[in-house]
Amino acid sequence: VDAREDASPEVPWPAGRLGQQLRFLVEVDRLKGVQRMTRLADGSRLENAAEHSWHLTLIALFLAEHAACPVDLGRVWGMLAVHDLVEIDAGDTFLYDQKGRGTKGAREQAAADRIFGLLPADQAASLHELWSEFDAGQTAEARFANGVDRLAPVLLNFLNRCEIHRQHGIPAARVLAENSIIGEAVPALKDFVKELMAAAVERGWLEND
Amino acid sequence: VDAREDASPEVPWPAGRLGQQLRFLVEVDRLKGVQRMTRLADGSRLENAAEHSWHLTLIALFLAEHAACPVDLGRVWGMLAVHDLVEIDAGDTFLYDQKGRGTKGAREQAAADRIFGLLPADQAASLHELWSEFDAGQTAEARFANGVDRLAPVLLNFLNRCEIHRQHGIPAARVLAENSIIGEAVPALKDFVKELMAAAVERGWLEND
Numbered sequence: 523v524d525a526r527e528d529a530s531p532e533v534p535w536p537a538g539r540l541g542q543q544l545r546f547l548v549e550v551d552r553l554k555g556v557q558r559m560t561r562l563a564d565g566s567r568l569e570n571a572a573e574h575s576w577h578l579t580l581i582a583l584f585l586a587e588h589a590a591c592p593v594d595l596g597r598v599w600g601m602l603a604v605h606d607l608v609e610i611d612a613g614d615t616f617l618y619d620q621k622g623r624g625t626k627g628a629r630e631q632a633a634a635d636r637i638f639g640l641l642p643a644d645q646a647a648s649l650h651e652l653w654s655e656f657d658a659g660q661t662a663e664a665r666f667a668n669g670v671d672r673l674a675p676v677l678l679n680f681l682n683r684c685e686i687h688r689q690h691g692i693p694a695a696r697v698l699a700e701n702s703i704i705g706e707a708v709p710a711l712k713d714f715v716k717e718l719m720a721a722a723v724e725r726g727w728l729e730n731d
Numbered sequence: 732v733d734a735r736e737d738a739s740p741e742v743p744w745p746a747g748r749l750g751q752q753l754r755f756l757v758e759v760d761r762l763k764g765v766q767r768m769t770r771l772a773d774g775s776r777l778e779n780a781a782e783h784s785w786h787l788t789l790i791a792l793f794l795a796e797h798a799a800c801p802v803d804l805g806r807v808w809g810m811l812a813v814h815d816l817v818e819i820d821a822g823d824t825f826l827y828d829q830k831g832r833g834t835k836g837a838r839e840q841a842a843a844d845r846i847f848g849l850l851p852a853d854q855a856a857s858l859h860e861l862w863s864e865f866d867a868g869q870t871a872e873a874r875f876a877n878g879v880d881r882l883a884p885v886l887l888n889f890l891n892r893c894e895i896h897r898q899h900g901i902p903a904a905r906v907l908a909e910n911s912i913i914g915e916a917v918p919a920l921k922d923f924v925k926e927l928m929a930a931a932v933e934r935g936w937l938e939n940d
Contacts, residue, residue, distance in 0.1 A: 532930070540920075543793045550786070551773070551786065551887070554782045554786075555773065562760055563761070564760070564764065572782035573762075573763045573781035573782040573785065576782065576788075577756075577760065579785075579808070580756060580759055581756050583812060584752045584755065584756060584850065584854055585749075599812075600792065603785065603788045604789070604792075641793065678760070710745070710749050714744075714753075718742070718743065721741070721742075
């Protein structure tokens with residue numbers, strides 16, 4: 523048994539289904555310790571994947587009216603709540619890390635098998651379905667959720683004078699190219715993201731390309 | 732103008748409704764900096780109100796089947812996503828802090844007026860409605876959401892050997908009394924919470940009463 527699967531042996535867990543669910547819900551607490559490559563808006567520290575996931579649910583709630591297609595917000599929220607769970611094992615893969623992105627699929631699939639497998643089989647299957655829908659990005663809800671997931675770091679990085687992008691030598695044109703899904707998911711944001719990048723170049727924070 | 736309402740004057744915000752929404756969504760990033768009186772499951776640090784809100788959405792997703800009454804999960808998620816926003820101004824009020832609880836209503840109402848007021852009026856009204864529904868705890872969804880909100884810290888505190896309760900001299904009987912809503916919202920958890928507290932007393936972590 524992997525020690526991580528039962529980090530709290532002293533808990534008088536209920537038997538059966540409820541016990542499985544509660545152990546899973548304690549296991550996923552570890553997402554609060556997964557660091558992302560984005561600083562908080564106030565620059566005080568890097569954000570973690572759990573608080574990021576919460577932020578996305580709020581962004582989705584208040585920007586859903588601008589989605590390219592009407593979306594079922596409940597489905598969007600489900601995807602956003604679970605989309606980063608695999609990072610508990612696989613870690614956060616920086617969008618601009620080509621090497622990391624090459625192995626991301628396999629690492630995250632292994633993580634999904636272990637983490638989702640802690641749940642009762644029917645809930646594990648539902649969770650896998652939500653995560654796969656997000657990952658495939660084909661449905662209206664998944665496209666919107668992916669757009670929201672990209673908007674948050676672009677905005678937070680700008681508020682930090684694009685420090686993370688600059689440190690990694692990522693030019694404005696690449697930020698735009700890698701995040702084109704924002705404007706596809708939420709057309710009203712297309713010009714905004716372009717203007718953010720133009721401002722970043724004008725202020726000398728980023729190269730153009 | 733309160734400096735906190737425009738902490739990022741350099742952003743080329745879009746005009747109108749979208750600009751208001753984006754400013755609000757940056758403002759609420761501050762919830763990631765609001766500390767709670769609960770340590771993470773691994774004990775490494777205190778959790779913040781944003782990652783806590785995320786954790787609750789997952790708990791709700793996987794325990795909804797045990798709710799005392801059938802619940803509309805979308806409504807529950809909406810409440811959980813926004814229930815702590817007022818803490819950006821009002822701070823987290825410890826459940827066992829009688830004095831703080833006496834002033835909580837007024838402090839949180841003022842916070843709601845300022846923070847929700849950053850949104851377009853129709854969205855501010857929807858948000859106020861969701862938050863008030865949670866706070867009143869009368870609907871099936873609000874009762875379930877409140878139960879979930881109480882379960883998380885009871886479980887996380889137990890995993891930390893009830894350190895926070897012990898430091899504040901809170902006996903097991905008081906934890907049970909203040910959290911009776913957990914068993915009312917999710918009957919299957921009633922015995923579990925009792926057993927947690929019995930174990931905490933047996934192990935010498937908490938006094939009985």
